[in-house]
Amino acid sequence: MNQENKQLRYGWTTGACATAAAKAAYHAIHNGFFLDCVEITLPQGKKVTFFLLKKEIISANCAIASVIKDAGDDPDVTHGAEIIVQIKKRAKGEGIVFKAGEGVGTITKPGLPLAVGEPAINPVPRQMICNALAEITADPDAEVTIGVTNGKEIALKTMNPRLGILGGLSILGTTGIVVPFSCAAWIASIHRGIDVARAEGIDHLIASTGNVSERAAQKLYDAPESALIEMGDFAGGVLKYIKTHPVKKLTLAGGVAKMTKLAQGHLDLHSKRSSVDLNLLVEWVVQLGADEDLVSQIRKANTTAEVFSLCQGIISLGDFVAEQALKIAQQVLDPVSIELEILLFDRQGQCHGIVANGIHLS
Incomplete structure (x- = not known):
């Protein structure tokens, strides 16, 4: 539900769309015609129906079908993208192979669920497609080539280039369903980024809330791109995954407002799901020895950034907030050290606070 308590519409993953297109094309090869719509079974057993955009029988052994992805009310960059699948028959007993068509990426770095050189068609969508083809013929034999119209351009808006997925989008989905504003794809990309870095032997990761903090942190360490994790609002997503996939060092870098939220115990830093307690911030300022005039000005402040600006050069609010944020992060990681x-x-990009394992460095 959204803030106005209106029901949000669910959507379908690229994996579900590719499965529908693959089943439609495979059916056309074996029956000589396309169905008006195609039904697939999602991993949890739910059956859903898709309408086709493109339907073309190329030959007795080859057909193409496409589906327009509907992400529901989720702000998904792939919403409206055309997922195209070409199916070619293979000799009996050769099984199913997957290929990347135009707009689907290729794996170039280790650490992902697929081997280097493989098309970026994730394991669950592959299994969904295999299951769907098996509903038409037992032990199907087919070459499945998946493409996405303008996928190469759309992929530049995703984390794929940083993950070493080059040439286009990934075909994703663990349930087949896109839950509006669940941000599951972003969190999954965070996890894959950590996996890639660990596979490359990188032992210091920098997780940042945005571009400014990422660039500023990178200047301090001259870190390789694979060490940089686009955390966004998901501090909890990073910390919980690092707890089970540890590295030697983790830097959390962010704007003063988002890191103040973390310091006050919030792990989701999005403005719609958490906010800075300005009254608590005033208490911290008093605790740090601010005089009455400064405290009076801070009480009238409207934003966290304004509070930090007022405190600059007078009290070390940044270091204090960083220390509180570190304590929260350590609690999530406990007992992992x-x-x-x-x-x-x-x-x-000006630094207002640095704390490393309780030691003030600024």
Whole structure:
């Protein structure tokens, strides 16, 4: 539900769309015609129906079908994309193979669920397609080539290039369903980014809330791109995954407002799901020895950034907030012990606080 308590519409993953197109094309090869719509079974057993955009029988052994992805009310960059599948018959007993068509990427880095050189068609969609083809013929033999119209361009808006998935999008989905605003794809990309970094032997990761904090943190360490994790609002997603997939050192870098939220115990830093307690921030300022005039100004402040601006050069609010954020992060990681660092930056990339395992560095 959204904030207005209106029911949000669910959508379908690229994996579900590819499964529908693959089943339609495979049916056309074996029956000589296309169905008006095609029904598939999702991993949890739910049956859903898709309408086709493209339907073309190329030959007795080859057919193409496509489906337009509907992501529901989720702000998904692939919403409206055309998922195209070409099916070619293979000799009996040769099984099913997958290929990347135009707009689908190829794996170039280790650490992902697929081997280097494989098309970026994830394991669950592959299994969904295999199951769907088996509903038409037992022990299906087929070459399945999946493409996405304008997929190469759309992929530039995703984390694929950083993950080493080059040439296009990934065909994704573990349930087949897109839950609006669940941000499951983003969190999955965070996890895959950590996996890739660990596979490359990188022992210091920098997880940032945005571009400004990422660039500022990278300047401090001259870190390779694979070490950079686009955390966004999901501090909890990073910390919980690092707990079970540890590295030697983790730096959490973010803007003063988002890192203040973390310091106050929030693991989801999105403005719609958490907010800074300005009254608690005033208490911290008093605790740090601010005089009455400064406290009076801070009480009138409207934003966290304004509070930090007022405190700059007078009290070390940034270091204090970083220390509180580090304590929260350590609680999530407990009992796993890794070197942990918190960095706070303003919108200009100026550092307002650095704490590493309780030691003030600024």
